[in-house]
Amino acid sequence: AVIPVNIAGAPYEVRIEAGLLAAAGKHCRPFIRGGKVAVVTDERVAAAWRETVEGSLAAEGIASEWLVLPAGESTKSWENLARTAEWLLEQGVERKDSVIALGGGVIGDLTGFAASMVKRGCGFIQMPTTLLAQVDSSVGGKTAINTAAGKNLVGAFHQPVLVLADPLALDTLPPRETRAGYAEVVKYGLIDDAEFFAWCEAHGSDLLAGEAAAREHAIAKSVEAKARIVAADEKETLGLRALLNLGHTFGHALEAETGFSDRLLHGEGVALGMVLAARYSVRRGLMNGQDAERVAAHIAAAGLPASIAALGMDADGAKLTAHMLHDKKMDAGTLPFLLMRGIGETFLAKDVELADVAAFLDAELARG
């Protein structure tokens, strides 16, 4: 599939097809001047995919220089931002050049941010290798690093010139990472596409088992949804793009409580966060209980956490909502919160009181 992202002034395509990494040279050729390109990746991705990508670039007469960074969230740092920008300059990258980000969201965010600064903005090509990066972070142009003050608080909007999402990349991804990325796929169904949520219920297990057609369909539907939302609200000024944060306020609090560690991956926090958003919507009389339990059942069936008690956290509602207090959207004791009127009917509620959320979380912890 080819999904256009119609950003005013900077449109680009997301191509989704098995075998794209092995054909990367052919797809990148029109975006690369001369016979040289700079590629940023991490150690794990390099071990699995460097040979394939390097070979396919070489077959098109493109020599590649590689910056291989450590794997992991801590790579999104000031130090690596400086290192990457300096390295790109050493490679002689010019404004009209495009550099390649081969990896998950960490490499995409860091490389995209470096590309936004080098020569005040050079081109970059996203080659996302995790499900999360393919369905979410590689599309939309948000780039960022983490700082002492928190995650993703320093960054830039910088759109890629091309995105190549190869479902075969997921063959080497640890299954837990694939499941975590799958939470973001389910998210698009819950936001505004009940039919796609039903497809997930029927075919999500095929995707997780590695079935090619299911992977491609899920990635294409997700990218279509994300492309539609970001094209309508590129810089998050209209509140549309906020819909993409369904499950993320609860999820972020859970991630913060577990120290942003391997105990709870981002997608796992989002999965449980969506279940909590659904159940909180029931508490508010917005959504019916069966629909919320349908969400919980699918999250559990996908091998993702669907109950807060099962996380075995030593926390209560007050402690968890304290993490929400730092939210940049917080306003006088209330927080704009994504709630649901039903599956595929997410909206931004502006009147949610943190004290009520805390009471809800205590009840959730007690229900076991």
Ligand code: NAD
């Ligand atoms: P990641 O990039 O850390 O990748 C997860 C792990 O999988 C890493 O260890 C990586 O080395 C490994 N890996 C990646 N691809 C592989 C492959 N094909 N085979 C084997 N191993 C592979 O994490 P992620 O989940 O892709 O991305 C998370 C990041 O994305 C976070 O920093 C988050 O803030 C960011 N993000 C950004 C946006 C955005 O809009 N820019 C949206 C969502 C998330």
Ligand code: ZN
């Ligand atoms: Zn997310």
